[in-house]
Amino acid sequence: MxxxxxxxxxxxxxxxxxxxxxxxxxxxxxxxxxxxxxxxxxxxxxxxxxxxxGNARQNLATFCQTWEEPEVKALMALCIDKNLIDKDEYPMTAELERRCVHMLADLWHAPASQTTIGTSGIGSSEACMLAGMAAKWRWRARRQAGGKPTDRPNMVCGPVQVVWHKFARYWDVEIREVPMSEGHYEMTPEDMLERVDENTIVVVPTLGVTYTGSYEPVAALAAALDDLQARTGLDVDLHVDAASGGFLAPFCAPDLVWDFRLPRVKSISTSGHKFGLAPLGVGWVVWRDVAELPDDLIFHVSYLGGDMPVFQVNFSRPAGQIVAQYYDFVRLGRTGYRDLHQAAYDNCTVLADAIPRLGPFDLVCAGDQQSAIPAVAWRIREGVDPGFTLYDVADRLRTKGWQVPAYPLTGAVSGIAVQRVLVRQDVSRDLVELLLADFEEAVGHFSRHPVTVSMTPEESSGFSHL
Known part of the structure; x- marks a missing residue:
């Protein structure tokens, strides 16, 4: 048949x-x-x-990129079978990684950007781990050289993302985190000095606090540590967790001094897949100079045909995100990054101006480009009971597809809930206006349909700070 x-x-x-x-x-x-x-x-x-x-474009909780150019997707497909760790087999990919490190060192004003050292990571969390390890090793070497004990290391920080709690637990370091209090959401020099001692391996300011988006005052912290050393001889390093701000401040607040222009800043980490605009899966850490990365943390691995110096927690890794990051650098340059991020800040201002007019809301962060990432965070005005919670508002917005998280602050203000919107490159002015219309409808809904039992933090839809 x-x-x-x-x-x-x-x-x-x-x-x-x-x-x-x-x-x-x-x-x-x-x-x-x-x-x-x-x-x-x-x-x-x-x-x-x-x-x-959910629709990723409507996820206003995430710092991470939810849109990429077609060329980026094509490069990612081209690299799907490339293992970044195999530098002998894929030498050009390894070269692009090196170029990115030196370009970031230049962006952050390293004294010798062409010869300093750094590496990529799966994200800024791995980059933080690597920077924390280097800080602990440097501190331990100084203590051992002075014949002093090394069994009680600590680190000092403001309200931090969970990676620093993980670092402290995994590497047996006491974390001295400044708690939040009413109107006091970031670490100050006074907070820091109360907690620093001879066992402090590093102070970690955050350029873009997860909860509010604000920049912690790196220059003021460095000045306070300079004064402490002049008075007591105690020398404490700074690592700047610039997961978000590292790709924002250089372009939109170039006169803000937070980076390697401060000699006390020994390393900086950032997230390429946040405001670095790369696809998910890349972070970076750069040291001020080669001397700040202890040699005994670098492994020389003979694998797949060549010697590979490795300082990463992960081993086999996809190469596509690194290639895409380099594409972003050469595609956009300083002008392109500035224009894209400035548009985000402009849209952030529209949102920040509107929110207090739509209900009994006070801003916690308005996304000012000199002092914060393009994020707007707000709370219900103190002393006001509107008959609903921010968890109710977040739940109502999800009926329109929007993910606008409500979450509690920490420390003494853990009973206060805030909502936050991250304005990324793909959050256009039109989307902001649509969000505001749905936000106004959500608030109005509760006046027409009073809430009998409000959502609790546990019942509210989960979200990630990342």
Whole structure:
């Protein structure tokens, strides 16, 4: 019988995709499947499950990029089979990583940007871990050289992202975190000096506090430590966690001194996939100069045909994000980054001006480009009970697809909830106006339909600070 005369069978190529046998059953969840599934059917099944995720563009909780140029996606596809760690096999990819390090060193005013040292990481969390390890090793070497004990290291910081708590636990370091209090949401020099002692391995200011978006005063902290050393001889390093601000301040607040222009700043970490505009999966750490990264933290690995100096927690890693980051650098330059981020700050101002007019809200951060990332955070005005909570507002906004998180502050103000919007490059003016219209509708909804039982933080939809 000729092939074209055969009656089609279930699963035949002539069938509709959704008649394919593989799509007539649920996908495996707890047991490894026995048989195969045609690629188109497997793709469609997984694709359909992903439809239940939120729309990333409407996720205003995340700092991370939710839009990329088609050229970036093409470069990512080109690198899908490249292992960044194999520098002998992929020397050009390794070269692009080195170039990014030196370009960041130049951006952050390293004394010798062409010869300093740094590395990429899976994100700024890995970069923080690496910087923290280097700080501990430097402190330990100084203590050992002076014949002093090294069994009680501590670090001092303001309200930090969870990575620093992880670092402190994993590397047995006491974390001395400045607690928040009413109207006091960042670390000050006075806060820091109360906690610094001879066992302090590093002070970590944040350029873009996770909870509010504000920049901590790096220059003032450095000046206070300079004075402390002049008075007591105690020499304490600074590491700047610039996960967000490291790609904002150089372009939109160039006169703000927070980086290697301050000699006490020994290392800086940042997130390439936040305001660095790269796809998810890349962070960076750069040291002031080679001397600040202890030699015994660098491994020389003979693997896949060559010697590779390695200082990363991870080993095998995708190369695409690094290549895409380099593309962003050469594609945009200082002018492009400045224009994109300035547009974000301008849209942030529109949002910050509108929120207090839409209800009993006070701003915690207005996203001023000289002192914060483009984020707006607000709370319900003190002493006012509008009959709803910010958790209720967040839940109502989700009915329109918006993810605008409500979450508690920490320390003495842990009972205060705030909401926060991150304004990224893809949050256009039109989207801001649409969000404000839905926000106004959400607040008005509660006057028409009073809340009998408000949402609690536990019941409210979860979100990530990242």
């Amino acid at each position: 000729a092939l074209h005369d055969r009656a089609p069978r279930p699963g035949d190529a002539n069938d509709s995709l959704f008649a394919e046998a593989g799509l007539a059953r649920t996908l495996p969840k707890y047991a490894f499947p026995e048989g195969t599934m045609p690629p188109a059917a497997a793709y469609q099944a997984v694709h359909d499950e992903l439809m239940l995720d």
